[in-house]
Amino acid sequence: xxxxxxxxxxxxxxxxxxxxxxxxxxxxxxxxxxxxxxxxxxxxxxxxxxxxxxxxxxxxxxxxxxxxxxxxxxxxxxxxxxxxxxxxxxxxxxxxxxxxxxxxxxxxxxxxxxxxxxxxxxxxxxxxxxxxxxxxxxxxxxxxxxxxxxxxxxxxxxxxxxxxxxxxxxxxxxxxxxxxxxxxxxxxxxxxxxxxxxx
Amino acid sequence: xxxxxxxxxxxxxxxxxxxxxxxxxxxxxxxxxxxxxxxxxxxxxxxxxxxxxxxxxxxxxxxxxxxxxxxxxxxxxxxxxxxxxxxxxxxxxxxxxxxxxxxxxxxxxxxxxxxxxxxxxxxxxxxxxxxxxxxxxxxxxxxxxxxxxxxxxxxxxxxxxxxxxxxxxxxxxxxxxxxxxxxxxxxxxxxxxxxxxxxxxxxxxxxxxxxxxxxxxxxxxxx
Numbered sequence: 001x002x003x004x005x006x007x008x009x010x011x012x013x014x015x016x017x018x019x020x021x022x023x024x025x026x027x028x029x030x031x032x033x034x035x036x037x038x039x040x041x042x043x044x045x046x047x048x049x050x051x052x053x054x055x056x057x058x059x060x061x062x063x064x065x066x067x068x069x070x071x072x073x074x075x076x077x078x079x080x081x082x083x084x085x086x087x088x089x090x091x092x093x094x095x096x097x098x099x100x101x102x103x104x105x106x107x108x109x110x111x112x113x114x115x116x117x118x119x120x121x122x123x124x125x126x127x128x129x130x131x132x133x134x135x136x137x138x139x140x141x142x143x144x145x146x147x148x149x150x151x152x153x154x155x156x157x158x159x160x161x162x163x164x165x166x167x168x169x170x171x172x173x174x175x176x177x178x179x180x181x182x183x184x185x186x187x188x189x190x191x192x193x194x195x196x197x198x199x
Numbered sequence: 200x201x202x203x204x205x206x207x208x209x210x211x212x213x214x215x216x217x218x219x220x221x222x223x224x225x226x227x228x229x230x231x232x233x234x235x236x237x238x239x240x241x242x243x244x245x246x247x248x249x250x251x252x253x254x255x256x257x258x259x260x261x262x263x264x265x266x267x268x269x270x271x272x273x274x275x276x277x278x279x280x281x282x283x284x285x286x287x288x289x290x291x292x293x294x295x296x297x298x299x300x301x302x303x304x305x306x307x308x309x310x311x312x313x314x315x316x317x318x319x320x321x322x323x324x325x326x327x328x329x330x331x332x333x334x335x336x337x338x339x340x341x342x343x344x345x346x347x348x349x350x351x352x353x354x355x356x357x358x359x360x361x362x363x364x365x366x367x368x369x370x371x372x373x374x375x376x377x378x379x380x381x382x383x384x385x386x387x388x389x390x391x392x393x394x395x396x397x398x399x400x401x402x403x404x405x406x407x408x409x410x411x412x413x414x415x416x417x418x419x420x421x422x
Contacts, residue, residue, distance in 0.1 A: 019278045021271065021274055021275065021278075024270075024271070024274050025267075025271065028267065028270060029267075032260060033259045033260060036259070036260040037254075037257050037259070040257065040258075041257070046260075049260070050260060050263075050266075053260065054266055054269070054270065057270050058270065058273055061270070061273055061274050061277050062277060122252075125249070126249065126252055126253050126256050129249050129250070129253050130253055130256075130257075133253070144250075147214070147216075148214070148247065148250040148254075149250060149253065149254040149257070150254070151254075153216070154216070169207065169211075172210075173206075173207055173210050176210060176243070176246060179246070180242070180246060
């Protein structure tokens with residue numbers, strides 16, 4: 001498959017900056033879910049995530065030229081835009097609707113397991129983890145969502161968050177320690193106990 | 200190497216974010232001899248595995264063709280504008296803001312309605328001819344800014360050109376009321392907006408429609 005058949009995100013953004021409607025449509029379809037999931041974990045609300053996703057692509061229409069391919073990859077750049085929109089939403093509304101119960105319901109409806117008890121335990125475990133992630137302070141949650149859920153490198157996450165790589169690493173580690181401590185009550189012994197000096 | 204000193208590297212190792220071959224080898228060597236760190240590594244790996252499951256378990260957005268069409272319409276609208284307007288919007292946002300702020304300042308200083316532009320003596324050496332302010336009210340039925348700007352009564356003795364929507368004005372709140380402010384603008388800015396000065400000059404005179412919030416909405420050249 002050639003680069004023309006499957007252009008990179010960076011190529012698509014460059015073409016969007018030149019008014020290529022097809023490139024915009026392609027990037028939207030390729031990255032909409034990523035942006036939505038990031039916004040969902042940061043806002044805690046499907047509706048807010050949907051709005052933020054739309055806002056990200058509207059901003060892309062007007063500011064695609066601001067993207068500098070050598071300075072950042074496309075996905076972290078889009079996440080950075082999404083982060084700003086979610087933060088603005090949070091400032092406007094000060095509260096959000098939880099996705100926890102709704103998503104637990106979705107899982108119950110659509111997941112079928114060979115071992116129902118094990119499946120139930122696993123789903124409850126993942127639901128507890130989601131709950132704990134959503135309860136993290138924003139700075140730690142951003143690092144967890146970008147690095148652990150979206151598997152961005154520290155460098156890419158630093159681009160999205162507009163901070164130093166060391167800051168991302170530190171926030172991620174502290175976030176994981178917080179997660180572990182909050183989950184320990186539910187899953188005794190499964191998650192790491194904090195070392196001395198970690199929260 | 201102590202347990203505390205490798206704590207962060209242990210997490211990187213568990214996540215698959217390699218800390219580099221040398222450090223990785225050192226951490227693995229330590230883990231082989233330290234039961235606590237070995238157990239901690241296992242727990243961090245379990246957490247990473249659960250995070251991957253959580254990522255896979257997170258729902259994708261509903262496929263909403265309407266929202267996609269809205270975006271494509273916004274794209275078409277944005278690219279239907281003159282290239283010069285887009286360029287100004289993308290590269291000279293600060294300049295536009297500064298001009299709008301200056302205009303707003305001028306409006307605040309001169310809140311009263313004054314006679315049409317032609318009756319006002321021009322001040323060639325000032326960037327804003329502050330006395331030229333005309334009250335403009337938006338009718339109750341909301342109209343697009345472009346239509347409204349075109350409906351501004353022309354001055355009695357001059358025939359000014361058509362109004363052009365000020366770059367970025369489409370995104371502002373609904374126009375309710377405003378003023379016309381006569382200013383001197385650099386010709387290259389005027390050209391980049393899409394207006395063509397009649398004579399080759401560095402500075403041109405223009406009327407700017409300023410809204411209730413002090414933001415520029417439309418501009419036209421003064422003949």
